[in-house]
Amino acid sequence: MNAASPASCRRAPCASSIPNALATQQLCLDHFLDDAFTRTNDTLDRCREGRQLSSGDLEWLLTDALAIVSNLDEEVGEPNPGQRERMLDLLLMLANLHEYVAHHSVRLDRPA
Numbered sequence: 001m002n003a004a005s006p007a008s009c010r011r012a013p014c015a016s017s018i019p020n021a022l023a024t025q026q027l028c029l030d031h032f033l034d035d036a037f038t039r040t041n042d043t044l045d046r047c048r049e050g051r052q053l054s055s056g057d058l059e060w061l062l063t064d065a066l067a068i069v070s071n072l073d074e075e076v077g078e079p080n081p082g083q084r085e086r087m088l089d090l091l092l093m094l095a096n097l098h099e100y101v102a103h104h105s106v107r108l109d110r111p112a
Contacts, residue, residue: 021070029071033086036064040093047100065094 008015009028016028025032043057068087 019071019074021067021074025067029083029087032067033083033090036068036090037086037093039064040090040097044093044097044100047097047104053101061094061097065091 007018007023007026009018009031010026011028011031014028014031016030018026019029022029022032027035039057039060043053043061046053046057068091072084072087
């Protein structure tokens with residue numbers, strides 16, 4: 001079970017509680033993971049296509065990784081194995097994306 005804030009997920013009709021690590025996003029863990037997987041896959045696709053990444057893209061990915069680590073750290077009692085597996089899969093994807101960016105020519109859109 002995750003330590004959760006008293007609020008419910010902002011996605012209708014979801015009434016799942018929000019882990020403390022995700023309070024600013026106002027999302028339950030499942031919806032956060034859905035969004036984070038989408039962002040990570042989209043970013044990896046843009047890298048492979050040679051399209052530019054913005055600093056905001058990289059900031060989102062860092063924020064996602066930090067939220068996952070915080071959520072893993074907050075777990076008390078018996079963790080939900082499915083959610084835990086998804087968090088670890090996402091961390092692996094983020095690490096792979098980091099390696100891809102480190103070893104390929106990825107253009108960053110830097111605002112003036």
